[in-house]
Amino acid sequence: RVAVQSVMYRIPEAALEPDGTGITSFAETASPQPDRRAWWFLDMDGSTATGFYVPQGEITDRSDVTFKQDEMSGYEITVTAYPDD
Secondary structure: OHHHHHHHHOOOHHHOOOOOOOOOOOOOOOOOOOOOEEEEEEEEEOOEEEEEEEEEEEEEEEOOOOOOOOOOOOOOEEEEEOOOO
16 A cells, blocks of 8 residues: 555655554645656456556556455556656
8 A cells, every 4th residue: 555655655665654553644745746657457358468668657646446345446546658768
């Protein structure tokens, strides 16, 4: 979960240490720092897999996430790809 929170909220993983009860809390900033990362996407269709690599991309839009015990949580994101340096 720490890796997902880090990507979704542009917060370094080191800043997402759980407290003594195992709860991780953080303050979301209005203007987060740029967080470009490498991304590998894999599309599965039956037994066929297609992948593509984005050397520099970051999440530029995300939807709200609703947590329910009886349903799987979905993370809808938009990843913007940037040209190589």
